[in-house]
Amino acid sequence: MLLNWNSHEDRSCSSETPGRAQAPVLKDLTLTLMLKLLSGFFSRPMLLLSDWFFWAPFSLIQDIPLEKTHVVAEAVMKLGANLLRQVELENGKGNLFFSPLSISLALAHLALGAANRTEEQLLKALQVESVPCPHQALRTVSQHLRQTLSIAARLYLQKGFPVKEQFLEDSEKFYGAKPATLSGNSEADLAVINTWVKDATHGQIPTMLTELPASVVMLLLNAVHFRGFWKTKFDPLLTEPDTFYLDDEFTVSVEMMRARVYPLSWFNLEAQDVQVARFPFKGNTSFVAILPNHPEQNFSRLLSDLSQANFQSHFPKERPTMVKMPKLHLQHHLNLEQALRQLGLGELFSAPNFHPITEGPLVVSSVQHRAALELSEDGVEASAATSVSMFRSLSVFNLNQPFLFIIQEDTTGIPLFLGAIRNPNPSAPQERKTSDCAVGGDGKLFPCSTDQEKP
Structure with a gap:
């Protein structure tokens, strides 16, 4: 179905602008995404997009029950995979580390400024083409997430660029994205933009842009900052190199956090051959850790399989567990142009329809995404048949090989951030794996085997 700006039902079904709430505390985890609009290339102005937001006529905003937004979580997870x-x-x-939520919201914002086939393609890539009132659902989720995340938006315009x-x-009314006019001095404008991003991310991303092409006519910026503490902290005195x-051949030394007895909910998904654990903030x-039993497993396929298996429903009660993380x-930093091209x-980037934004031609110049994560003892500063195996009362969960992780909001199941860790210490020299390890009697908390304890 082709959609256009004038026939958008979604612009009449959205939620009210939420108040800003204090984020929980855990080391800084921040995200910015950027989309450029440029002019002067084949006479088409271009757009630069950041992080996320979406808009609707403010006077027509309505509420959607939060419990009906599970489809948004599924869509965001699919886009992430x-x-x-x-x-x-x-x-x-x-x-790899990025925010599927941030990117989803940025593209949703763009979809509301698009018409006809451009809008249809965006909604399809977002996995929400069959979701009733997708922008309203996203708006409701955004309002709820402001209890957890700090979100800031900004709209920079080149002087004289005609925006509706x-x-x-x-x-401004719906996203809090106040417009600001660029001076035309690229060096000064660059400093202003980077300062805004630095402030919005609490210093975690000091430089969003390294250059600002003269052809940029519009810059949409949005920053997400998450801070939180582990519900059960790790003891820094137990952290040591490990x-x-x-893979099967090489190892690397990393700073490993440890806990002798950690209240952890975790299980085996035998069909996917993975172990999944949830560390609550x-x-x-x-923080949901997904540990493949075989490091060579394809992470993106695994994430898709887990989503279809509805793994969120399998978490058992917490039990005492020996943990290494x-x-x-x-x-x-990601330039998402090629990835978005592959998603249709x-x-x-060539001939979109952005007439709801401006009458003249407008094309996307680039979509850039920057994310920062610090994970420490205090916390973070960011269908097939399924069988579930439980573990004995004292088990071991050892993140000492490549793993996926999701930082999620538990009420909605929305994946806020997604990471794939193949080497936690890429600057350290790699060593060949030894075949034998001393077990016991060496004062270590854990055996050096990569195998987890089996039930």
Whole structure:
């Protein structure tokens, strides 16, 4: 079905603008995403997009029950798996970290400024083309998530660029994205933009842009900052260097956090051959670790399989567990153009329809995403048949080989951040794996085997 700006039912079904709430505390985890609109290339102005937001006529805002937004969580997870697959193909098998929520909201914002086939392609890529009132559902989720996340938005315009007043009004009233005019001095404008991002991310992302092309006419920026504490903290005195098994051949030394007895909910999914554990933060968020039993497993396919298996419904009661988890410090930058092209959004970069934003031609120049994560002892500063295996009263969960993780909001199941860790310490030298390890009598909390305890 082709949609256009004038026939949007979603613009009449959205929620009220939420008040800003204090985020929980855990080391900084921040995210910014950016989309550029440029002019002067084949006479088409271009757009630069950041993080997320979506808009609707403010006077027509309505509420959607939060319990009906589970389809949004499924859609965001599917987009995350699709992006993980494309980025893995493009960038190889290094560490990855991004926010599927942030990217979903950025593209949803863009969809509301799009018409006809451009809008249809965006909704399809977002996995919400069959969701009733998708923008309203996203708006309800966003309002709820502001209890957990700090979200900031900004709209930068080149002086004299004609943007429709309704777009500007709805952006400010609905998203809190106040417009600001660029001076035309690229160096000064760059400093202003980077300062805004630095402040919005509490210093975690000091430089969003390294250059600002003269052809940029519009810049949409949004920053997400998450801070929280583990519900059960790790003791820093137990953190020490330990072995992380990169694959069957190589290892690397990492700073490993440890807990002798940690209240952990975890289980085996035998069909996917993975172990899944949930480490709760204070508040309604969790760090979900997904540990493949074989490091060579395809992460993006695994994430898709887990979503279809509805793994969230399998978490048992917490039980005393011996835990090892590597400390993480990630800074990740993604240029999403190629990934979005592979998801069917190539038209955004050539001949899209953005008439709801401006009468003239407008094309997307780039979609850039920066994310930062620090994971420490205090916390973070970011269908087939299924069989579930439980563990004995004292078990071992050992994140000492490549793993996936999801930082999620528990009430909605929304994946806020998604990461694939193949090497927690990429700057350290790699060593060949030894075949034998001393077990017991050496004062270590854990055996050096990569195998977890089996039931």
